[in-house]
Amino acid sequence: MTPDRLEADYLIETPLDPAKVAEVMAGEQSCGTFTRVHGETDDLRARARAVVERIEELPAADTPSLPNSWLERKKQPGPWRRAKVTISFPTANIGANLPTLAATVAGNLYDLGEVTGLRLESVRVPAAYRAGFDMPRHGVAGTRRLTGVAEGALVGSIIKPNVGLSAEETGELVGQLCAAGLDFIKDDEISADPVHAPLAERIPAVMARVRRHQDRTGKHVMVAFNITDETDAMRRHADLVEREGGSCVMVSLNWCGFSAVQTLRRSTGLALHGHRNGFGAFSRHPMLGIGFDAYQVLWRLAGVDHMHVHGLQGKFAQPDAEVIDGARACLTPLTDGGDDRVMPAFSSGQWAGTVPVTWDAAGTDDLLFMAGGGIMAHPDGPAAGVASIRQAWAAVRAGTSLPDAAQSQPELKRALDFFGAKP
Template identity: 25%
Template sequence: MSSKIEELVQSLNPKQQGYVNLELPDPTNGEYLLTVFRLVPGGEMNMLQAAAEIAAESSTGTNFRVNTETKFSKVMNALVYQMDLERELVWIAYPWRLFDRGGNVQNILTYIVGNVLGMKEISALKLLDVWFPPSMLEQYDGPGFTVDDMRSYLGVYDRPILGTIVKPKMGLTSAEYAEVCYDFWAGGGDFVKNDEPQANQDFCPYDKMVKHVKEAMDKAVKETGKKKVHSFNVSAPDFDTMIERCEMIRNAGFEPGSYAFLIDGITAGWMAVQTIRRRYPDVFLHFHRAAHGAFTRPENPIGFSVLVLSKFARLAGASGIHTGTAGVGKMKGTPEEDVVAAHGIQYLSSHGHFFDQSWAKIMETDKDAIELVNEDIAHHVILEKDSWRGMKKCCPIVSGGLNPVRLKPFIDVMGNVDFITTMGSGVHAHPEGTRSGAKALIQACDAYLQGIDIKDYAKNHRELEQAIEFFPEK
């Protein structure tokens, strides 16, 4: 321990001492959920004092030591166990027995990024990474219906699942909305999603939208001979309405696999996410992250990272979550943030900003676990017949300013094709409309798969040629 840190330890009051153990024997022994925060104190406290107060407020304590503590309650204290003064980082271990044993993600986040983000003792507090022990993974749902299941339904295996968001995002009638869906599917696209504000607006009644989308899908499937998928936003003002919308979709005659349930996970809440996961484990659960920027933008000193949000989405059971375009599209984000988050939720074992996370539920050293990791790296489907061995993957969903011209640049940054892309204006702004926009997207993907530069491929593909002329490369 350095003399500077020793000096900080000596500055702790008796209450704060109960939330610090810089010699914690083995934080990865399975007893703790581990976190790394960037912390800048906001008052008169030094860094370790502020970290101790954060550990207290986010676990068992308050601003003063209370006389109602018990020997057992002290065992539930969160513990500051490591510091990096130069980088303004603190590591805090949370006994995971603190958390609701019903596998409740909302409960965890209430602790670790709840009241602490409003404490006056801090001027910066950003949760950068989190680590779940295997003993804890057992208590949580993880994804049920995965992107591998969607690929099997669509018959699409060697490329991204190519999708769109209907634009304009609001203002189309239910029939007009369905027409856009049909045009995209007829042009060769796989996947259409409601945009995040879609609900039961008077100009686009929900029941009629569902009915017309079903009719449009049937027509497109018949004409193209290819399966299609639509993601419906079932976020609602109350539990009953949310379930009513889910049941309306299930009873509309869609084939199993041809529809997904979209939840605005941050604004609707984690309870809505986990309710859908538990009630409909056979449906792709699409986590839209509207409002995430309030927490995740790198310049925001308060909140949590994209990686943390994405990891909790996988823990909660989301089949897919939007992870950003890594600077290729219009949204704020970098490869360091967005690609790390994407890889962190799609692989059985992944490198985070600070932690190496294994999503295996069996011993990492077990030969079957090692084989699963190797199969996963080779992009083979895993955990189909041995789901007890690990938590299934969560799919990165990529949207925000992408277009056919930017498809290959994003794939190059991403490092794989195991994602769903949902281009909005990148399809619908095509000079000849949505159907040609879908064709241009398919052609851009075909060029990538064949290893041909899109400008060369466009010489014999008019829709792609028009897209290249219309959309900027950057």
């Protein structure tokens, strides 16, 4: 990759020659279309056209992954050839413009008549181009500073019930969770500014408990308030969180969009907790959409500090390998020599028993380990649930199995017995 070009990797499926389809992709997403047009000089093409860098053909499929009226009209038969394709784009075509970057590396490609499957797998940007975009304000190191957690995974939970609690009831619950020993508490993605607990009331009610706990213990618990809304409202909500002494806000990335999140990033010094709800619509089909590696690059350019990756052995559809790759991607700088790492947030079905596989996969405890039922449903209460998770993390860092560690730690033993750990 050269300093003036970015690269994108794709997986494509087509009954045509993959090399010719790759050229169509390059032309469609730069200076051309399906054929050379008036004004498209050789000089212009040399300066502005995308370039097919690599093609690796894969085993073909017997049937197409997706319907395609264009190919049906042509009565184009299979086999349905698959290939990995790498295309480079001149950064000058795009500038430091995140929505246009997304439109360039994805955009109309999904609608091309030549393909019966297309998936954006990864994006790589040169250092000079990356410098034109937002950085995380806090990332891994800053999140540790804000919470006072110098080592070990940050243990978090989610406010449940996720909707229905009043502002005061939410505040009371947060006070209990603070007392239980959590580092991090977040709203659910569907609880933003409801009538029964508007943010104007909920933020002061919650932060009163956070400040009270901090006065007693010296510990600042990070609360990620879900401020998902239209842009001006998000900025107002973030300002209130800051005035109340908070340190973090959460946004539903896919529904706010790149521009809104960039505007929010530039208007607040709070940590931005990026929730990816809806990502399955973009990613679950293996021959369509966008893989998490490419997805997290785009959102990191918007300046988020945390990114959800789901959980290992959790309740959602993603395989563990995808979760592992996602966490490692978040913890890898986008360019050599920089530190724009963001903290991966593990959630969904997590408890003390999923700590070993998380440690083995991530190879680090620079992560948010969030458990709802794994804490709140512990038979001895939330404080014991938090303790069981901390004991599990201490065990794996020391190279001790959970059953061995549980012999001297009743909270961990109760968790293993109750939730059904397997040796």
